[in-house]
Amino acid sequence: xxxxxxxxxxxxxxLLIRLVEERIIELYPSDKIQSPVHLSIGQEAVAVGxxxxxxxxxxxxxxxxxxxxxxxxxxSLDAMFAELYGRKGGVSGGKAGSMHLAAPEVGLMGSSAxxxxxIPHAVGAALSFKRRGLSQxxxxxxxxxxxxxxxxxxxxxxxxxMKVPVLFxxxxxxxxxxSHRPVRQSYRLPEHAKSFGIATRRLEEGWDMLAIRQATLExxxxxxxxxxxxxxxxxxxxxxxxxxxxxFHFNYRTADGVDAWKRRDPLIVDQKxxxxxxxxxxxxxxxAVAFAEASPAPGRAExxxxxx
Amino acid sequence: MRKLDYAGAIREATTxxxxxxxxxxxxxxxxxxxxxxxxxxxxxxxxxxxxxxxDTPISEDAMTGFGLGAAIRGLRPIHVHIRVDFMILATNxxxxxxxxxxxxxxxxxxxxxxxxxVIGRGWGQGAQHSKSLFSNFTxxxxxxxxxxxxxxxxxxxxISAIRDxxxxxxxxxxxxxxxxxxxxxxxxxxxxxxxxILRPGKDVTVVGLSWMNVEARLAADxxxxxxxxxxxxxxxxxxxxxxNLIVESVKRTGRCIIADCDWVDSGFSAxxxxxxxxxxxxxLKAPVKRIxxxxxxxxxxxxxxxxxxPNARTxxxxxxxxxxxxxxxxxxxxxxxxxxxxxxxx
Numbered sequence: 001x002x003x004x005x006x007x008x009x010x011x012x013x014x015l016l017i018r019l020v021e022e023r024i025i026e027l028y029p030s031d032k033i034q035s036p037v038h039l040s041i042g043q044e045a046v047a048v049g050x051x052x053x054x055x056x057x058x059x060x061x062x063x064x065x066x067x068x069x070x071x072x073x074x075x076s077l078d079a080m081f082a083e084l085y086g087r088k089g090g091v092s093g094g095k096a097g098s099m100h101l102a103a104p105e106v107g108l109m110g111s112s113a114x115x116x117x118x119i120p121h122a123v124g125a126a127l128s129f130k131r132r133g134l135s136q137x138x139x140x141x142x143x144x145x146x147x148x149x150x151x152x153x154x155x156x157x158x159x160x161x162m163k164v165p166v167l168f169x170x171x172x173x174x175x176x177x178x179s180h181r182p183v184r185q186s187y188r189l190p191e192h193a194k195s196f197g198i199a200t201r202r203l204e205e206g207w208d209m210l211a212i213r214q215a216t217l218e219x220x221x222x223x224x225x226x227x228x229x230x231x232x233x234x235x236x237x238x239x240x241x242x243x244x245x246x247x248f249h250f251n252y253r254t255a256d257g258v259d260a261w262k263r264r265d266p267l268i269v270d271q272k273x274x275x276x277x278x279x280x281x282x283x284x285x286x287x288a289v290a291f292a293e294a295s296p297a298p299g300r301a302e303x304x305x306x307x308x
Numbered sequence: 309m310r311k312l313d314y315a316g317a318i319r320e321a322t323t324x325x326x327x328x329x330x331x332x333x334x335x336x337x338x339x340x341x342x343x344x345x346x347x348x349x350x351x352x353x354x355x356x357x358x359x360x361x362x363d364t365p366i367s368e369d370a371m372t373g374f375g376l377g378a379a380i381r382g383l384r385p386i387h388v389h390i391r392v393d394f395m396i397l398a399t400n401x402x403x404x405x406x407x408x409x410x411x412x413x414x415x416x417x418x419x420x421x422x423x424x425x426v427i428g429r430g431w432g433q434g435a436q437h438s439k440s441l442f443s444n445f446t447x448x449x450x451x452x453x454x455x456x457x458x459x460x461x462x463x464x465x466x467i468s469a470i471r472d473x474x475x476x477x478x479x480x481x482x483x484x485x486x487x488x489x490x491x492x493x494x495x496x497x498x499x500x501x502x503x504x505i506l507r508p509g510k511d512v513t514v515v516g517l518s519w520m521n522v523e524a525r526l527a528a529d530x531x532x533x534x535x536x537x538x539x540x541x542x543x544x545x546x547x548x549x550x551x552n553l554i555v556e557s558v559k560r561t562g563r564c565i566i567a568d569c570d571w572v573d574s575g576f577s578a579x580x581x582x583x584x585x586x587x588x589x590x591x592l593k594a595p596v597k598r599i600x601x602x603x604x605x606x607x608x609x610x611x612x613x614x615x616x617x618p619n620a621r622t623x624x625x626x627x628x629x630x631x632x633x634x635x636x637x638x639x640x641x642x643x644x645x646x647x648x649x650x651x652x653x654x
Contacts, residue, residue, distance in 0.1 A: 059381075061377070090414075091414070092412060092413050092414035092416070093414040095411055095412050095414055096412045096413065096414070100412040100413075102412065102413045102416070102417070104380075104413065104416050104417055105416070109380065109417070110380075110409065110412075110413065110417070112404070112405065114400060114404045114405075117373065117400060117401065117404060117405055118373075118405075119370075119373070120369070120370040120371070120372070120373025120374045120376070120377060120401070121373050121374075121376050121377035121380070121405070122377060123370070123373070123374050123377060124373065124374040124375060124376060124377020124378035124379070124380075124381070124383075124385075125377040125378065125380065125381040126377075127374070127377075127378055127383075128377070128378050128381035128382055128383050129381070131359065131383065132382070138377070150367075150369060150370075151367075151369045151370045151373065151400075154365065154367035154369060154370030154371075155370045155373070155374075157365055157367065157370075158364065158365055158367060158370055158371070158374060161365070305415065306410050306411050306413075306414060306415035307410070307411055307449050307450055308410070308449075308450055308451075308452065308474045308548070
């Protein structure tokens with residue numbers, strides 16, 4: 001397939017994610033989505049490029065900011081909106097909501113609101129693949145702040161010892177909630193990973209979906225051969241940490257950095273393609289919203305199901 | 309039938325399940341080493357290879373999350389902690405991830421993970437080698453919690469735990485490892501969530517947790533000489549609790565002492581006491597009495613340890629109290645001391 005066709009496919013999925021989240025922003029004041037949302041607007045290229053570079057049966061273990069990965073892995077849009085609405089037709093029947101989105105049927109195995117907590121899950125799944133002689137890989141998705149957690153270090157160490165097929169994917173937006181890296185990190189990620197014998201790559205062009213896809217293909221090939229790999233992708237979070245607004249007025253960061261990023265963001269720059277794809281995507285989103293609106297609330301007995 | 313000790317029961321249950329089911333593996337700090345967690349994992353590496361029995365870095369947190377990841381992808385891990393005090397480093401995974409994974413995926417993913425935690429004491433083990441922490445985990449929905457007392461219960465319940473599709477935490481008091489009794493050689497299950505009357509009696513119910521059932525048996529022998537009949541109930545599974553067995557026993561005897569090897573304040577004994585009071589209110593002839601650790605960190609020095617830990621003597625005096633009996637002189641009685649390994653039978 002030509003790059004152009006691949007680009008169009010990636011672009012469409014990235015635009016779908018953005019328009020889904022923009023629809024969430026519109027819906028949010030109606031209070032139909034009664035739980036926190038962490039929007040990935042600005043970071044879509046990472047989810048899209050990475051998931052396209054994986055095989056469909058490769059598994060992703062993600063974070064509370066995972067609408068993008070859910071969609072990029074092929075999760076049902078109807079079931080996603082119904083989940084955000086807390087409806088019976090939700091992907092987890094309303095018990096997960098935005099922060100714990102999971103769609104194991106398409107390989108999104110879970111997402112956690114506790115930073116870094118899903119990283120070791122990917123290592124465990126990767127061991128399962130190795131033991132069973134499967135060629136699948138597991139991807140641990142986390143932010144740059146997660147690398148400060150002990151479990152990140154522990155997981156790298158064990159993955160390297162066991163030589164399991166796991167890709168550690170760091171979405172580096174430079175922020176941990178409202179804290180910048182200089183107050184958080186005394187180490188450099190590549191050197192840290194290298195001390196375990198784990199190869200790394202840092203991609204600065206986190207808006208470039210094709211470059212991310214290519215980097216993922218290359219990293220995944222190494223991982224599939226049995227070597228863990230750390231792939232860092234620089235990205236930019238346009239919106240506030242949690243919620244649907246912007247946060248520049250709090251003065252902990254300026255809009256300049258985000259504006260510079262926006263000038264390279266294909267979903268902003270390539271308006272012609274946006275407009276060509278928009279009507280079809282909007283129909284898809286409206287159908288999903290309608291599905292959620294029509295889906296009933298879970299029955300009261302659902303409270304007690306699937307506990308044990 | 310042949311005699312088997314509690315450690316051997318764990319080893320045999322694990323071995324039989326690993327033979328039956330190639331998805332089962334056992335791992336943890338020191339698991340395949342010569343010390344083999346009090347012998348409970350001895351010979352397993354030799355028999356099944358290092359892929360199914362392996363040592364780990366000292367990374368309780370990641371190793372628990374690793375177990376979850378393996379469990380949701382078709383394997384059945386058994387993770388071993390040689391001290392429950394070390395398992396505390398894994399509580400993020402156990403409480404935030406393992407316990408709610410099935411719930412928050414709407415039942416799509418099950419977590420068949422067994423976590424074994426050694427509790428109890430040796431001598432002078434101090435504040436970080438002697439906890440039990442039952443209620444820290446029974447408090448959490450989505451976790452099954454077991455604490456078998458006898459070797460035969462341990463074997464059958466360990467097999468059930470490994471076959472269970474849910475996470476199960478197994479508490480093992482290390483003074484029980486040498487306890488012996490007749491244990492069937494073949495594989496068998498004892499269902500989780502079912503308690504057991506270890507000794508029938510009519511005057512007072514002692515609900516014993518783990519090691520305290522050994523102390524309760526000793527106390528019952530002493531009290532029998534004075535014509536007092538003690539019923540000992542071992543819940544075996546703490547969550548889900550076989551409440552009915554306990555309630556029915558207390559309704560029969562009208563008196564209840566809960567003997568826990570854990571702190572009393574907000575401990576599992578508080579949960580038991582609340583349930584008994586709710587269900588047996590009109591039948592109680594005396595207030596429910598609770599026995600457990602002193603509300604201090606565990607001391608190291610022997611003289612203070614002796615005050616800190618409850619034992620058969622504590623139980624005898626509690627029974628005397630609820631029956632309104634004079635305190636007996638126990639000087640001539642032979643109480644357990646850990647210089648003498650307890651060997652059973654129950």
